[in-house]
Amino acid sequence: xxxxxEARDRSEAVxxxxxxxxPARRTRTSGIDRALQxxxxxxxxxxxxxxxxxxxxxxxxxxxxYAIIDDLLSKDLLDRDAKGLIWLGPRLYHYGLTYARxxxxxxxxxxxxxxxxxxxxxxxxxxxxxxxxxxxxxxEDGGGxxxxxxxxGSRSPLNWTASxxxxxxxxxxxxxxxxFKRSARVxxxxxxxxxxxxxxxxxxxxxxxxxxxxxxESDFAVACIAAPICDNRGVCHATMSIVVPESKVHPDLITxxxxxxxxxxxxxxxxx
Numbered sequence: 001x002x003x004x005x006e007a008r009d010r011s012e013a014v015x016x017x018x019x020x021x022x023p024a025r026r027t028r029t030s031g032i033d034r035a036l037q038x039x040x041x042x043x044x045x046x047x048x049x050x051x052x053x054x055x056x057x058x059x060x061x062x063x064x065x066y067a068i069i070d071d072l073l074s075k076d077l078l079d080r081d082a083k084g085l086i087w088l089g090p091r092l093y094h095y096g097l098t099y100a101r102x103x104x105x106x107x108x109x110x111x112x113x114x115x116x117x118x119x120x121x122x123x124x125x126x127x128x129x130x131x132x133x134x135x136x137x138x139x140e141d142g143g144g145x146x147x148x149x150x151x152x153g154s155r156s157p158l159n160w161t162a163s164x165x166x167x168x169x170x171x172x173x174x175x176x177x178x179x180f181k182r183s184a185r186v187x188x189x190x191x192x193x194x195x196x197x198x199x200x201x202x203x204x205x206x207x208x209x210x211x212x213x214x215x216x217e218s219d220f221a222v223a224c225i226a227a228p229i230c231d232n233r234g235v236c237h238a239t240m241s242i243v244v245p246e247s248k249v250h251p252d253l254i255t256x257x258x259x260x261x262x263x264x265x266x267x268x269x270x271x272x
Contacts, residue, residue: 034060034068038078039088044155048085105237106137108267109229113140116240116260120253123243127163127226130155132183134164137238159184159199160192162212162226163239169207169228170235176200192217207236211258215246223249227261231270240264 037058042049055065069086072078076091109126117124117140126138133155158164159180168176180196192214193199206212207228215223226241240261242253 031068031071034058034064035072035077038065038068038072038086039092042086042088046153048081048083048087050085054086104268105229105264108264109238109240110138112240112260112264112267113138116140116242116256117142120242120256122248122253125163125224125241125243127161127167127239127241128237129158129164129167132158132179134158134161134167156218157183157185157187157192159194160187160214160218162206162214162224163241165199165203165206165212166226166228166239167236169203170230170233173200176203187218189216189218189220207234210261211254213249213254215249221246225249225253225257227258229261229264229270231265231268238264 037060038054041054041057051065051069052062054060054069055062058065069078072089073080073086076089079087079089081087106126113124113126120142122142124140124142125136127134128137129135134157136152136154139152156164158168168179171179177196177200180199184194184196184199186192186194193202202212207230211225211227213223213225222243223246224241224243226239228236229238229240230236240257242257244253
């Protein structure tokens with residue numbers, strides 16, 4: 001039998017090794033996190049990519065990405081096209097359908113979206129927030145000849161859009177400032193505001209007045225009129241918006257969009 005002191009020394013040595021290894025375990029990226037990084041990357045670029053491109057963009061070892069992609073392919077969470085490029089899989093689509101069917105907010109806004117498109121004759125979009133981006137959740141073409149480039153699933157930086165400002169307008173000032181410092185980008189037209197403090201003020205003002213207008217900030221000659229859909233606490237969960245040529249912005253359209261957003265709130269029992 002060994003000496004008790006030797007046993008204690010060995011035990012302390014093992015504990016010391018474990019404590020040195022613990023930070024490495026904490027900082028290691030899990031397989032689930034890597035899978036989410038792959039999904040996020042493909043959603044961001046909106047096109048099929050090679051495993052090498054994915055690994056390079058998310059900063060992961062190529063061998064790790066190959067293994068995770070093969071596993072996700074086998075589960076239909078990713079798909080491989082005829083050229084061998086990687087894209088989102090059909091299983092994700094089925095999950096999305098189930099989520100949409102059970103989301104009261106999207107159901108209520110979709111009904112109202114169709115009615116607003118009929119009344120206005122213009123293209124109507126329902127928009128939400130995905131972290132630092134505004135995303136088009138649903139859309140109804142107005143039947144006119146005006147072509148809208150942003151379709152369902154399109155994502156834009158928050159500072160480019162009327163909806164983007166509204167979707168974060170309820171947040172505390174310090175959080176708003178952090179978001180805009182991190183995410184504000186120059187738009188294709190160069191007309192979108194990028195100063196974080198100005199964006200904070202604009203977001204506050206837009207939510208307070210119940211609507212926001214952007215004209216030519218993300219696309220030349222294109223305007224958007226958006227109204228917030230807020231709960232009882234004033235949290236903006238989505239926006240109802242009309243997309244029109246810049247020359248067609250009119251007070252009557254502002255009234256229509258605001259009334260539509262208020263009806264959605266009423267359907268959901270959100271009385272402010």
